[in-house]
Amino acid sequence: MTDSGALALKGIRVLDFTWIHAGPSATRILSDQGAQVIKVESNQALSVVGGPASNTARGLGQRHNWNAGKRSISLNMKTDAGKEVARRLVAVSDVVAENFSGRVMPGWGMDFESISKIRPDIIMLSMSGFGRTGPWKDRVSYGQTLQAMSGFTDLTGFPDTKPSGPASAYSDAVGGMTGAQAVMLALIQRARTGRGQWIDVSQMEAMSTLLGPLVLELSANKSDIQRTGNRLAHGGGAPHGVYRCQGDDRWLAITVFTDEEFLALTKAIGSPAWASEDRFATAESRQNNAEELDKLVESWTLEQNAEEAMRLLQSAGIAAGVLQTGKDMAENDPQLRERGIFQQVPDAAGAMRTIERAPYRLSKTPGEVTSGAPEFGADQDFVLGEILGVDDGELAEMAIAGAFD
Amino acid sequence: MFEPNNAGSQPLTGIRVLDLSGDLGVYCGKLLADVGADVIKVERPGGDAMRRTGPFLEGLQSPENGIHWRHYNTNKRSITLDIGSDSGIVLLQGLAATADVLLETFQPGYLSSVGLGYEHLSEANSGLVYASLTPFGQTGPYRDYKGSELVGFAMGGYMYVTGWPDTPPNKLWGLQAYQTTSNRAFIGILIALYHRLATGEGQHVDVSMQEAVATTTEHVNTAYNYTGENAVRCGFRHGGQFVATWQCKDGYVSITTNTAKAWDDLRTWMDQDGMAGDLMDEQYNDRFILRGEHGAHIEELVEAWTLTHTRQEITDWGQANHHPWGPVTTAAELLENEQLWERGFYQEVGATTGGKKLVYPGAPYKFSESGWQLKSEAPSVGEHNSQVYCEELGLTAHDLQGLIKARVV
Numbered sequence: 001m002t003d004s005g006a007l008a009l010k011g012i013r014v015l016d017f018t019w020i021h022a023g024p025s026a027t028r029i030l031s032d033q034g035a036q037v038i039k040v041e042s043n044q045a046l047s048v049v050g051g052p053a054s055n056t057a058r059g060l061g062q063r064h065n066w067n068a069g070k071r072s073i074s075l076n077m078k079t080d081a082g083k084e085v086a087r088r089l090v091a092v093s094d095v096v097a098e099n100f101s102g103r104v105m106p107g108w109g110m111d112f113e114s115i116s117k118i119r120p121d122i123i124m125l126s127m128s129g130f131g132r133t134g135p136w137k138d139r140v141s142y143g144q145t146l147q148a149m150s151g152f153t154d155l156t157g158f159p160d161t162k163p164s165g166p167a168s169a170y171s172d173a174v175g176g177m178t179g180a181q182a183v184m185l186a187l188i189q190r191a192r193t194g195r196g197q198w199i200d201v202s203q204m205e206a207m208s209t210l211l212g213p214l215v216l217e218l219s220a221n222k223s224d225i226q227r228t229g230n231r232l233a234h235g236g237g238a239p240h241g242v243y244r245c246q247g248d249d250r251w252l253a254i255t256v257f258t259d260e261e262f263l264a265l266t267k268a269i270g271s272p273a274w275a276s277e278d279r280f281a282t283a284e285s286r287q288n289n290a291e292e293l294d295k296l297v298e299s300w301t302l303e304q305n306a307e308e309a310m311r312l313l314q315s316a317g318i319a320a321g322v323l324q325t326g327k328d329m330a331e332n333d334p335q336l337r338e339r340g341i342f343q344q345v346p347d348a349a350g351a352m353r354t355i356e357r358a359p360y361r362l363s364k365t366p367g368e369v370t371s372g373a374p375e376f377g378a379d380q381d382f383v384l385g386e387i388l389g390v391d392d393g394e395l396a397e398m399a400i401a402g403a404f405d
Numbered sequence: 406m407f408e409p410n411n412a413g414s415q416p417l418t419g420i421r422v423l424d425l426s427g428d429l430g431v432y433c434g435k436l437l438a439d440v441g442a443d444v445i446k447v448e449r450p451g452g453d454a455m456r457r458t459g460p461f462l463e464g465l466q467s468p469e470n471g472i473h474w475r476h477y478n479t480n481k482r483s484i485t486l487d488i489g490s491d492s493g494i495v496l497l498q499g500l501a502a503t504a505d506v507l508l509e510t511f512q513p514g515y516l517s518s519v520g521l522g523y524e525h526l527s528e529a530n531s532g533l534v535y536a537s538l539t540p541f542g543q544t545g546p547y548r549d550y551k552g553s554e555l556v557g558f559a560m561g562g563y564m565y566v567t568g569w570p571d572t573p574p575n576k577l578w579g580l581q582a583y584q585t586t587s588n589r590a591f592i593g594i595l596i597a598l599y600h601r602l603a604t605g606e607g608q609h610v611d612v613s614m615q616e617a618v619a620t621t622t623e624h625v626n627t628a629y630n631y632t633g634e635n636a637v638r639c640g641f642r643h644g645g646q647f648v649a650t651w652q653c654k655d656g657y658v659s660i661t662t663n664t665a666k667a668w669d670d671l672r673t674w675m676d677q678d679g680m681a682g683d684l685m686d687e688q689y690n691d692r693f694i695l696r697g698e699h700g701a702h703i704e705e706l707v708e709a710w711t712l713t714h715t716r717q718e719i720t721d722w723g724q725a726n727h728h729p730w731g732p733v734t735t736a737a738e739l740l741e742n743e744q745l746w747e748r749g750f751y752q753e754v755g756a757t758t759g760g761k762k763l764v765y766p767g768a769p770y771k772f773s774e775s776g777w778q779l780k781s782e783a784p785s786v787g788e789h790n791s792q793v794y795c796e797e798l799g800l801t802a803h804d805l806q807g808l809i810k811a812r813v814v
Contacts, residue, residue: 008600021623033596061627101727112773129729131771136744139724143623144641144648145731148659149742153641153650153733155578157568163657163733165641165650166577167567168623177588177621182770184595185416185440189774191602193413200771205750209766210584211739212432213472218740219764220462220472220757225736230555230576234459234473240555242564242573251574253559314550319540321556323565323574326629326636329619333560335547341616342626354630359616360593361542363523364608365600 007034008365012187015086015093016040016070021143021169022203023099023127024066025176030095030183032358032367037070038089038383041376042077043405064353066176067373068345073384074377074404077108081401086110088388090118095183099127099175102137112198121196123186127179131202141203143169150207151214158229174210175203231290238286239265242323243298245306251323252306254297254313261318262286268316269300307332330354347372380404413775415441420598422506423447423497424481425488428580429510429552429614430538431455431477433587437506437594438480439768439777445793446481447488447497450812452786462757468786470758478783479765484794485787485814493813494519499798501526505601506534506594513543523609533607534597538590542613552614557582561618562625569640582618589617642704647693650733651711657733658716660707660723667728668692671707674722680710740764752779790814 012035016027024039031037076082086108090096096115098105105111105126112124126132129141144165147153153165182199190196208215214225214233225233230241230253242251256262259282266275274280274296279289286293301309306322313320322328329336336342341359344352353372384390390398398404418441424434425447438444446453455477456468462475469475487493498521501507507526509516516522523535537543540552541560558564558576568575576582590612597608619626628636641650641657648661662668672689675681683689684706689699711719716732723730734742745751750767757763768777794800794814808814 006600008596008603029592057631058624058628061631062624065627130744131748134744134747139731140727140729141731142648142659142661142663142729144643144650144659144661145729148650148657148733149731151734151736151739152578153657153659154735157575158572161569161572162652163641164568164572164575164638165733167563167636167638168625168643170577170581170621170623173621173623174588177585177592178769180592181436181588181595182772184592184599185770185776186772186774188595188599188602189416189772191599192416193774195774198773200773201769202748202750202771205745205748205767205771206769208739208745208750209769210579210581211766212579212584213476214579214736215739215751215764215766216462216472216476217460218736220761221460221464223737223740227578230573232554233579236458237553242555242559242575244573251559251565253553253555253564255553255555314547317551319551319553319556321550321552321560323559324562325565326562326625326634329562329626330629335541335545335615336619338545339542339613339616341619342630354626356620356626358593359589359613359620361611362593362597362608363611364606365596367596 006365007367008362010034012036012095013093014038014095014097015089017096017098017100018127019099021062021066021172022175022179023097025173026125026127026179026183027070027097028066028068029176029180029358031069032369033365034367038379039067039070039072039374040075040086041072043074064345064347064372065355068355069369069371070374071379071383072374072377073380076402076405079402079405081398081403083108085384085388085398085403087118089383090115090122092387093119093122094187095123095125097125097127097179097183101140102128102132116196119196121190121194123183123190123196123199125179125183125199125201127175127201127203129202130204132200143172146171146203146207150204151211152207155225155227157227159226163227171203171207174206175201178203178206235287238283238290239293239297240290241294243294243301245301245304245309247306250306252301252304252309253321253323255319257283259283264316265313265318268312268318272296272300343369345369345372348375348378377404415775415778417442419443420505421445421503422508423500423504425507425509425511426538427510428455429540429583429586430508430536430590431587432584433536433538433590433594434481434508435477435479436587436591439779441778442506444481445500445789446478446483446784448483448485448786450485450487450814452485456786462763463759463761465758469783475783476765480780481784482789482793483784483787484790487813488519488521490813492808492811494521496808496813497521498526498529500793501533502529503797504530504533505598506536508536508538510538513537513539513548527607531607532601532605534594534601534610535607536590536594536610536612538586538612538614540614542616543611554580554582557586557614557618560615561622563618563622566622566625566636566638568638570638574638582614585621586612586614586617589620651708653711653719654713654715656716656735658711658719659731659733660711660719661729662692663729665692666726667723670722670726670728675706675710678710678713680706680713682706754779755782787814
């Protein structure tokens with residue numbers, strides 16, 4: 001598309017202590033654009049997803065997906081020698097990223113105040129469940145904890161069944177996006193002022209911003225807000241839902257708002273008799289009779305192949321989409337294939353691994369990923385030798401002092 | 406030691422953004438505005454469609470009172486302009502020559518067809534970052550397909566896995582597919598702005614809602630691509646019973662047995678209440694047993710126990726032992742969150758017509774330098790017409806009157 005030499009973040013070095021999901025997915029975003037991300041790992045704490053413990057197929061997939069293109073070194077931060085290597089890396093880095101609980105970095109002498117003495121314009125990204133201040137600063141969380149506590153779990157699902165919550169760690173994906181945004185903002189700030197800074201990302205807060213208008217409504221109108229299934233919380237639209245199609249667990253989402261769209265829908269499906277009934281004549285009456293309307297629409301979709309029904313409705317100008325599975329997206333979706341959202345990159349042994357590409361296309365600086373996740377500690381020589389200029393004698397001393405155990 | 410220095414300029418102070426976006430991109434405009442960009446919301450004469458979306462503050466319908474409008478347009482300025490008219494197009498070209506970022510959500514090809522495409526506007530302003538947010542992107546066989554919040558979730562693979570096995574799939578609360586698209590677009594725009602700082606060069610940023618959602622699913626793609634099996638719906642019992650939500654005395658509670666100690670503590674507490682059944686047996690020592698064939702048996706015992714305790718009790722035991730456990734909070738409880746108030750997350754700015762204080766969600770990130778700020782609430786329709794057209798673009802008051810008469814503004 002463009003010459004791959006145009007990498008927007010070329011020359012930026014990130015010392016990456018993050019683990020699990022949110023942190024590594026934030027730094028992967030930077031790595032894609034040419035930042036050199038050095039993943040600091042440890043034999044002492046095998047991480048759940050980000051580290052070498054990822055020996056399941058799914059864990060392996062996540063390790064590659066969130067760590068592609070990065071470098072890896074092993075440091076034992078419990079030793080003085082390990083800490084000294086980390087401090088020397090800080091001196092030549094632009095960004096330090098971490099998502100430990102609040103006591104860990106200060107315990108290593110790696111709090112913002114300390115590392116900004118080593119490198120005055122350093123940018124430090126600290127990501128945590130609840131933030132580095134306040135009464136809950138020492139609480140621990142997983143993605144699901146944050147979804148529960150931010151309100152997402154209770155609000156997601158149908159009103160007449162148990163809440164479902166988000167299916168996966170939306171809060172970690174959100175944390176990753178938020179962390180990457182914050183680092184980009186700090187890099188822009190630094191380019192303009194020369195100053196570095198500390199960024200405190202609370203994933204609880206990142207999630208709470210996404211409840212959006214709900215907070216205004218709670219303060220101004222009412223507090224007894226309930227989950228609404230597949231209808232929009234603020235109303236509008238009918239039919240608006242998912243409809244079962246032919247086959248095993250196949251579904252089509254259909255959303256109709258205006259009279260024009262409703263006419264186009266009913267015409268496309270063969271103008272059934274119910275289409276002209278008064279109770280479906282206006283947007284308001286359709287909403288008032290939404291449950292009946294849903295059943296009638298589903299009586300049509302049940303006889304349809306989901307993909308064919310989507311194409312038929314889309315050609316009539318209706319927003320309709322198949323509820324795609326992982327397989328659908330990987331193998332059957334011509335749009336994702338043409339757009340190249342999945343990419344094959346070689347792992348250390350040369351086996352090709354599938355990763356997701358960034359969901360934005362930048363015409364001049366598209367970024368690139370040329371390798372999968374690094375093997376644990378694979379870049380010891382590169383990082384110590386080429387970046388820090390450590391010679392063999394010094395290397396042996398560090399090793400004896402336990403820096404890499 | 407976290408004392409933000411709010412005196413200096415914000416990260417995007419001085420960056421001018423033309424926000425032509427609809428629902429898909431309006432949050433991206435807010436993200437830019439909240440960190441200092443001068444975001445000019447370009448509304449059609451009479452006002453943006455979102456102004457008519459309810460609910461309204463205190464139920465009072467007016468163009469200024471919609472909670473969606475109010476939330477998504479903080480810190481923005483507003484001008485009105487009919488970009489379907491010839492003189493409207495010329496005016497927008499003039500504005501784009503002064504802008505750093507343009508944000509749009511039209512059908513692919515539409516703006517190009519009226520002389521407002523990236524290829525047109527970048528001619529006069531090569532530094533322009535032009536961001537297009539659409540349901541499926543600017544290229545490919547589905548580029549002209551219509552999208553919506555629900556369709557984005559469906560086609561991006563998030564919806565199929567959300568919900569219970571025995572119910573239809575369901576969406577997440579709110580407008581998360583739109584907001585995810587905006588969140589992703591914001592990253593792309595910031596990368597482009599950083600590149601521009603170094604080179605002066607702008608570019609086109611093409612963002613697809615389907616892709617934005619598809620890359621936010623955590624496990625859907627990796628599960629299939631690495632195991633050949635589709636992820637399926639399992640309600641709030643994520644990853645078997647290993648990361649799960651349970652019904653308790655006063656609602657639901659989230660219990661993650663992410664370490665051997667967490668699992669041991671859980672079954673020990675159950676045992677102390679005489680409710681562990683056979684779970685203290687050695688065969689249950691491996692915490693991953695929760696994922697296996699004994700899952701249903703364990704589930705029955707755990708939930709029988711959680712039902713005898715409150716959310717707070719279980720949360721407190723877990724957190725005191727560093728386990729990531731927490732209550733499922735209901736909407737009615739959100740504004741009581743002491744952590745969010747203590748950290749200044751909630752922003753009390755403005756009031757309803759009836760005098761009720763309004764609370765806005767605050768910053769997604771805290772910076773030690775000047776960062777996120779809520780400086781002004783959403784603008785009224787065309788509030789900044791004369792400021793932008795006359796003071797900044799150099800039109801005379803007479804010119805502006807003419808444009809208003811011709812219904813261009």
